[in-house]
Amino acid sequence: MSVAAETESLGTRAGVAIAAKSVNRVFDSPDGATFTALNDVQLDVKAGEFVAVVGPSGCGKTTLLRIVMGLEKASSGDVTFDASGDEVIRSFVFQQSSLLPWRTVKDNIAFGLELQCRRDQRATGTLRMEELLELTGLTSFQDYYPSQLSGGMQQRVNLARALAIDPNVLLMDEPFSALDAMTKEHLQRELTVIASHLRATVLFVTHDIREAVFLADRVVVMATDPGRIVETVTVDAPDTRDEEFQRSPELASQAREIWAMLGHAQRSTDDGQTS
Numbered sequence: 158m159s160v161a162a163e164t165e166s167l168g169t170r171a172g173v174a175i176a177a178k179s180v181n182r183v184f185d186s187p188d189g190a191t192f193t194a195l196n197d198v199q200l201d202v203k204a205g206e207f208v209a210v211v212g213p214s215g216c217g218k219t220t221l222l223r224i225v226m227g228l229e230k231a232s233s234g235d236v237t238f239d240a241s242g243d244e245v246i247r248s249f250v251f252q253q254s255s256l257l258p259w260r261t262v263k264d265n266i267a268f269g270l271e272l273q274c275r276r277d278q279r280a281t282g283t284l285r286m287e288e289l290l291e292l293t294g295l296t297s298f299q300d301y302y303p304s305q306l307s308g309g310m311q312q313r314v315n316l317a318r319a320l321a322i323d324p325n326v327l328l329m330d331e332p333f334s335a336l337d338a339m340t341k342e343h344l345q346r347e348l349t350v351i352a353s354h355l356r357a358t359v360l361f362v363t364h365d366i367r368e369a370v371f372l373a374d375r376v377v378v379m380a381t382d383p384g385r386i387v388e389t390v391t392v393d394a395p396d397t398r399d400e401e402f403q404r405s406p407e408l409a410s411q412a413r414e415i416w417a418m419l420g421h422a423q424r425s426t427d428d429g430q431t432s
């Protein structure tokens with residue numbers, strides 16, 4: 158899919174800065190004890206920045222994203238947004254496709270817009286339907302039903318639906334994890350083009366370290382028990398994140414460094430538990 162040329166007419170929005178301050182989230186465990194899913198999380202995301210969050214299973218990545226989205230409350234601490242006077246519009250893309258099976262591609266994308274219009278009577282999003290279809294490579298599939306699409310296509314529709322409400326904060330929770338390697342790499346490249354064009358502020362959760370390095374300006378490394386941020390790494394990437402960068406030794410070596418940080422954090426946690 159070629160998106161660069163066709164997106165010139167799309168509206169671009171100023172990004173939003175996100176500030177998570179001393180965020181804690183404690184859950185009740187089934188055994189009656191409490192469990193600290195997030196411990197004193199401090200995170201500043203600059204306007205228009207693409208930040209990836211990596212870490213072992215259960216370290217609180219999704220919980221953090223849900224708190225930023227407003228789907229979950231922090232036990233203490235808070236998340237604030239600075240949109241330079243503009244309205245903050247958050248949109249969420251999940252791992253699993255959440256399309257309505259009885260609606261066509263076009264009508265699924267329109268659904269995102271309908272919800273937004275009902276909420277605040279916005280007349281139309283600045284991202285018009287044709288442009289959204291073009292941007293996500295779905296123009297010739299607009300009348301298909303979800304069951305007639307591949308997994309990769311379904312995730313494009315999810316993304317298009319999330320973009321339909323013209324978000325300035327895009328929150329993505331392992332959106333490509335269920336896809337085959339080739340489709341995944343293709344969508345990763347498309348996402349970098351879309352994100353930089355829209356200048357949205359993106360928080361992207363993934364298990365895939367290479368994916369994080371490929372996509373993000375910064376990678377936040379988390380550890381578990383309690384869920385916490387242990388490192389933040391600024392990615393050294395070329396202006397254009399293309400296939401060459403995806404396969405480059407530079408990307409591989411940055412991914413290896415992050416793997417090492419994860420291993421080190423896990424060993425520290427294990428030592429703390431056994432000492």
Ligand SMILES: Nc1ncnc2c1ncn2[C@@H]1O[C@H](COP(=O)(O)OP(=O)(O)OP(=O)(O)O)[C@@H](O)[C@H]1O
Pocket residue numbers: 184185186192194212213214215216217218219220221384
């Ligand atoms: N509603 C809840 N009630 C109790 N515990 C919860 C709840 N939601 C999450 N947890 C716990 O909080 C911890 C963090 O969960 P979360 O889903 O945020 O982790 P994650 O890093 O996204 O994991 P994964 O990579 O496996 O998706 C886990 O131990 C989970 O069991």
